[in-house]
Amino acid sequence: MAKIDMCDVEPGMVLAADLKAWDGRLLLRKGIRLTPEHRKIMMTWGVVEADIEGISENDVDAKRTARIDPAVLEAADRLTRERFIHVELEHEVIRRLFEICVLRKAHEISKGAHPDSLEQMFDQSADLNQNPFTENTATKIKPHELIKSKIKLPSLPVIFNQITEAINDPRSSATQVASIIEKDSSLSARLLKIVNSAFYGFPSRIDNISRAVAIIGTRELSSLALGISALEVFQDIPSDLIDMKSFWKHNIACGTIARIISSYHNNTITERFFLAGLLHDIGRLIMFRFYPLEAKEALLRARRTNSLLRETEEKVMGFDHALIGGILLKQWKLPVVLETSVAHHHTPKASQPRLEHAVVHLSDIITNGLGIGTSGEQFVPPLDTRAWEEIGLPVGIVSATINQADAHIAATIQIFFPNE
Ligand SMILES: [Fe+2]
């Protein structure tokens, strides 16, 4: 008997244990031979794994890899392993993520994609050799200089603060929120384009902000407005440091994955998880803009020494991007939980355990594993096992989330980069 991910569960298999929904409700009894109808029930109830009779984990692995050329599989394993050197492959979540990443890499190679090694991958993403950097003995910068406003952090457009204030004010109505947004015609136009995109799939066209607010809600609309504003604030980062599109892809993917994972918990505000993921590495943009030499040194040194970029940032500058991101969000007066989720996305156990911190932490790990865009990190960051415990979901959530994430990520990238 083995726990099988939903994507591997097939009609004809026999349940080895009662199958229950999240709320404990009995869905299907032990001993039932599964039909396509049962599978539908399982999907509807958000079941991510099931105990199946007579099947071992090895059987499942063998089935997954049966049709893949062993040479391709070996290349995929080697390339994936390169990115997993800083994590514990024995941990159930990391092992599952690793297996999925190997299979995806093998499919990429089979489809003719060139199996990039780490070095090739990063040579393409940003040309660090464009302006040869002389090894710098950077004087450690104090992050508190930022707090003391020695450096002027970029501010969000005024309109965004007005929207946030209106949403947080219990006396304001959806109509008032809509009238604030309508004052900014370019933001309104982009938001309308978004709500009319395939992602939301509304049958008829939404042609004004009041209707958009009524249909998708003030919170969802404001999180989209914040996403658009944040993207526009950082448009002048030199492309020799980072490929901005790749940077936002990584952050959009992390936000989308965080939103999906949070949806498995009842009563969570999923937009908040999306925003925390969307902004989690934003501190890197501050580094690239205000400390370009040091940021570049950190990137080069991390690659040369096969180290985690976050740890190298600390060595070079004395602080990491997560801390700076938290400071920026504090200045933007975003909710404290967003600020702390960003500040602790690599160190969730350093903060009070909160679901948001843990989910963003895991989502970043999954995103790095899948290699969707990059914010400069070349490796999968280590998992804090306490964060995994805090999330409290079965390991099947990893493949269930990844299966749902692909289409959502593609649609969300389209939302933020409509002209691509
Ligand atoms: Fe990060």
Ligand SMILES: [Fe+2]
């Ligand atoms: Fe990240």
